[in-house]
Amino acid sequence: MKTRRQSGTLPPSNSLAEQDSDSEFEHEIDLYNDESDQSDYDATGRNADQPAKKKRKVSAPKKNASGKENSEELTLSTLSLDLLYEIFSEMEPADLLALSHVDKAFRQVLLSEQFSPVWKAACRNKGAPKCPSHLSQVKWAYLLFGGSACFSCGSKGIMRIDFALLRRACVRCLKTNLVYSRRFAQFFPDIDPTIMTLVPHTNIGAHAHGHASNSKFYWADDIRNMHQELSTFKKGKRKLKSGKSENLEDFKAARMALVTQIVEYAPRCKEWSSEVIYEKRVTKAQLQGQRVNEIRERFKAMGYTSDDVSCIKSWNTTGEGPVTDRIWTRVLKDREAEVIKAKTERIRRELEQLRYSRSTVLQGQYSTYKSALPPSAWAYLPRIRELRQFPQVASILDASPDIPVNTTIFDDIMRSLNELISSWSNHKRAELSEIVESSLPSTGAAVVNSTIPVVDRLECASTVFTCSGSGCSAKDRVLVSIKGALVHGCLTSRRRYSSFQLSEDLEESTEITFSPRLSAAAASIIETAGLNPLTVLPSDLDTRILRFVCLQCPPQKHGYVFGRKAMSWRQCLAHYAEMERFVEHALPSWERLSDAVTSNIVRREGPDPADHARAWTCSHCPAHVDNLDSRASVVQHVKSAHNVDEPRTPANYFFYPGASRPLRKEVIFPMIDPNSNKTMDPNANFRCIMCGNSARRFVQVGIISHLKDKHKVLETKEGVHWAQVQS
Numbered sequence: 001m002k003t004r005r006q007s008g009t010l011p012p013s014n015s016l017a018e019q020d021s022d023s024e025f026e027h028e029i030d031l032y033n034d035e036s037d038q039s040d041y042d043a044t045g046r047n048a049d050q051p052a053k054k055k056r057k058v059s060a061p062k063k064n065a066s067g068k069e070n071s072e073e074l075t076l077s078t079l080s081l082d083l084l085y086e087i088f089s090e091m092e093p094a095d096l097l098a099l100s101h102v103d104k105a106f107r108q109v110l111l112s113e114q115f116s117p118v119w120k121a122a123c124r125n126k127g128a129p130k131c132p133s134h135l136s137q138v139k140w141a142y143l144l145f146g147g148s149a150c151f152s153c154g155s156k157g158i159m160r161i162d163f164a165l166l167r168r169a170c171v172r173c174l175k176t177n178l179v180y181s182r183r184f185a186q187f188f189p190d191i192d193p194t195i196m197t198l199v200p201h202t203n204i205g206a207h208a209h210g211h212a213s214n215s216k217f218y219w220a221d222d223i224r225n226m227h228q229e230l231s232t233f234k235k236g237k238r239k240l241k242s243g244k245s246e247n248l249e250d251f252k253a254a255r256m257a258l259v260t261q262i263v264e265y266a267p268r269c270k271e272w273s274s275e276v277i278y279e280k281r282v283t284k285a286q287l288q289g290q291r292v293n294e295i296r297e298r299f300k301a302m303g304y305t306s307d308d309v310s311c312i313k314s315w316n317t318t319g320e321g322p323v324t325d326r327i328w329t330r331v332l333k334d335r336e337a338e339v340i341k342a343k344t345e346r347i348r349r350e351l352e353q354l355r356y357s358r359s360t361v362l363q364g365q366y367s368t369y370k371s372a373l374p375p376s377a378w379a380y381l382p383r384i385r386e387l388r389q390f391p392q393v394a395s396i397l398d399a400s401p402d403i404p405v406n407t408t409i410f411d412d413i414m415r416s417l418n419e420l421i422s423s424w425s426n427h428k429r430a431e432l433s434e435i436v437e438s439s440l441p442s443t444g445a446a447v448v449n450s451t452i453p454v455v456d457r458l459e460c461a462s463t464v465f466t467c468s469g470s471g472c473s474a475k476d477r478v479l480v481s482i483k484g485a486l487v488h489g490c491l492t493s494r495r496r497y498s499s500f501q502l503s504e505d506l507e508e509s510t511e512i513t514f515s516p517r518l519s520a521a522a523a524s525i526i527e528t529a530g531l532n533p534l535t536v537l538p539s540d541l542d543t544r545i546l547r548f549v550c551l552q553c554p555p556q557k558h559g560y561v562f563g564r565k566a567m568s569w570r571q572c573l574a575h576y577a578e579m580e581r582f583v584e585h586a587l588p589s590w591e592r593l594s595d596a597v598t599s600n601i602v603r604r605e606g607p608d609p610a611d612h613a614r615a616w617t618c619s620h621c622p623a624h625v626d627n628l629d630s631r632a633s634v635v636q637h638v639k640s641a642h643n644v645d646e647p648r649t650p651a652n653y654f655f656y657p658g659a660s661r662p663l664r665k666e667v668i669f670p671m672i673d674p675n676s677n678k679t680m681d682p683n684a685n686f687r688c689i690m691c692g693n694s695a696r697r698f699v700q701v702g703i704i705s706h707l708k709d710k711h712k713v714l715e716t717k718e719g720v721h722w723a724q725v726q727s
Contacts, residue, residue, distance in 0.1 A: 084109060093122045093145035111138055129269045134258055159277050163266035164202040165219050174206035181216040191227050198255040199226050200262045287320035294323045295331055304339055311342035355397050357405045365410050369417055371622035379487040379657040382424055390420060432482055433458060435514045458482035461541055462526060462533035464518035468511040476660050478518060478573045480538045485512050487658035521576045521588040525569050528590045541569050547598040548572050551589040555671045562673035565666050566593060566601045593669060596719025600689045604667045615659030619652050628656055685725050697725060
C-alpha cells in the first residue's frame with residue numbers, strides 16, 4: 001500500500017456541515033448551529049457526520065402518581081432568564097460547555113446573543129486571551145476549554161492547541177492532514193497555489209514534536225473548503241444571503257487580512273496555553289503529592305513510622321482526588337508488605353543500636369577492670385566478644401528497650417566478674433586438656449611415652465593446637481602450648497558494616513583442635529636443637545637464636561641462590577602446616593644451622609618486622625590496655641614513665657600474646673648446586689658472608705684474598721666475614 005508521501009494525494013475529506021455564506025471565517029469549525037441541536041463537532045471533538053454510537057436502552061422512569069408533586073418540581077428550564085444569567089455568570093467555561101449539551105432549551109439560551117457576555121466573562125476569569133473578532137465567544141471557549149479530544153478523530157489527551165489552525169489535533173491526524181507548502185502541487189494539482197494566501201498556516205509540522213520551524217503547513221480541509229468557497233464566485237462576484245453582492249477581490253483582501261491576524265495572534269495564545277498546561281501539571285503533581293501524604297498518614301495511623309513508609313520511593317499514583325476506602329484497600333494490598341519489611345528492618349536496627357550502646361558501656365567498665373590487673377594477665381582474659389556471650393551479660397544486652405542505658409546496668413556483673421572469668425578460664429583449660437587427652441594415642445612417641453601429667457604437658461612447646469577459623473593465616477593457625485590457644489582470637493575477612501555494628505559480627509566462633517602432626521613436628525624441632533620436648537617452654541625457644549632448614553624440601557634455586565630456606569622454629573611449624581597435603585612432608589625432618597651460619601642468617605634477615613607492629617605493651621602499667629603500640633613507642637614510654645634506662649623484654653615490656661606476630665624475612669641458606677656446569681675445586685668450601693646471598697665458593701687462601709681486596713678486611717674471623725660451607 002502506498003503512503004500519502006508516495007502517492008502525493010490526500011485522503012478524502014470528511015464532509016463538513018454547510019456554513020453561512022456570510023461567515024467571517026468560513027473554514028472554522030462549526031461548533032454550534034443555532035438551527036440544529038447537533039453541531040458539526042460535538043463536545044468530544046467527534047465529527048457529527050460520523051455515525052453515532054447506538055444508545056443503550058434504558059427503562060423510562062416511573063411517573064409519580066400524584067400530579068401535585070409534579071407541579072411542585074423546580075427545574076432550570078422553569079427559571080427566569082435573569083436568574084439563569086446570574087447562575088451562569090458564576091460558572092467556568094468548561095461547565096457552561098457541558099451545560100449546553102443538557103437539552104435543546106439550555107442550548108438555545110446559552111448560545112443566544114444575550115448570553116455572550118457570560119461566555120466572555122467566564123473566559124476572562126480564567127485568564128484566557130481575548131477572543132478574536134472573527135470567532136464567537138462560544139467557539140473560542142470551546143477551543144480553549146472544550147476538553148482534550150482531537151477535533152478530527154476524538155483521541156483523548158491532546159493538550160496542545162494549534163492556534164494558527166484553530167484546532168486540537170493528534171499526531172496521527174497531523175500526519176494525515178497537514179500539507180507542506182512546497183508539496184502543495186503534489187496533493188492539489190488542480191488548485192491554484194495562490195489559495196494558500198487565503199488559508200492560515202502553522203509552522204509546526206507533524207514530525208516536529210511541537211517544535212516550530214520556518215516552514216508553512218496547511219490543513220487539507222481548510223484548502224478544500226476555501227476552494228469550494230471560491231467556486232461560489234461567478235465572474236468575480238457572488239450574492240450573499242442578505243441580498244448584497246461581494247467582489248472576489250474584496251473577499252481575498254479580507255481573507256488575507258484575516259489570515260495575517262490569525263497567524264500573528266497565535267504565538268500570544270500559544271504562550272498562554274503553555275502556561276496553563278504547566279500550571280495544570282504543577283497542580284496535578286501537588287494533588288498527587290497530597291494523595292501520597294494522605295496514604296502515608298493512614299499508614300502512620302496503623303502504627304508504622306515515617307521511616308517505615310519512606311521505603312516506598314515511588315507510589316505510581318495517577319489519581320488526584322482524596323483517598324477513598326476502595327483506593328486504600330488496594331494500596332494496602334499492593335504496598336503493605338513492603339512497609340512491614342521496612343518496619344522489621346527498622347526494629348532490627350534499633351535493637352542493634354541499643355545493644356551497641358549497652359556494649360559500649362560494658363567495654364568501658366571492662367577496660368577499667370583490666371586496668372587493675374597486671375598487663376601480663378590481659379591476654380588470658382576473655383575478649384569483649386566472649387564476655388558478651390556470658391549468659392549473665394547477654395541477658396542485659398538483649399534486655400527490653402524499656403531499660404535505660406546508663407553506667408549502672410552492669411554493676412552487678414562487675415562485682416561478680418572475678419568469679420565469672422575464673423569459671424570461664426577453668427572451663428576453657430579443661431576443654432583443651434580433654435582435647436589433648438583424647439588425641440594422645442596418635443601423638444608422637446616423645447609425647448606418648450612421657451609420664452609427665454597432661455596438665456604440665458599443655459605448657460610445653462611440643463603441644464600444638466590449630467584453629468579452623470577462616471580468618472586465620474597459616475602462621476596464625478598454629479597455636480603453641482595452652483597459652484597460645486587461650487589467647488587466640490581470629491578475625492574473618494572484613495566486610496562493610498554499619499557504624500554501630502558490634503565487633504563480634506566481624507569475628508567468628510573459633511574452633512581449636514589439638515594437632516598430633518604439628519606436635520610431632522615441634523618435638524622434632526626441639527630434639528634437633530638438643531633440648532627435651534617434654535620440658536621446653538615456648539619462651540625458652542624464643543630467647544634462643546636458632547635457625548633450621550627442612551630436610552624434606554629439596555634444595556632448589558631461589559633467584560640466583562641455590563639452597564634451602566633458613567627458618568626460625570615458629571617458621572618451621574608454619575611451613576610444616578602449609579605442607580600438610582604433600583606426601584614428602586608426612587614425617588618431619590630438620591637440620592639446625594651452626595651458630596656462625598645462624599648469625600649470618602639473622603644479619604641478612606634485617607630488623608624484626610614485629611618491632612613495627614602495634615602489638616607491644618608496657619609490663620608495669622595499664623597505659624596500653626586498649627591501645628597497643630609499636631616497640632619503639634613502648635620502649636620510650638618505659639624510659640620516661642618508669643625511669644628505666646635500658647628496658648628489657650619481658651620484664652619491662654612485651655609483645656602481646658594475643659596479637660598476630662609477623663614472621664621475619666625469609667633468607668636462603670646457600671648450598672652447592674650439583675647441576676651447575678662450572679667445575680669447582682673440591683677444596684673450595686668457603687663462602688664470603690659479606691657478599692650476602694652470593695653462591696661463590698673459595699679455597700681458604702682465596703677467601704682471605706677476596707676479603708682483603710674487595711672488602712678491605714685485613715683480620716678475618718669465621719662466622720663474621722666468612723663461613724665454611726656444609727656439603
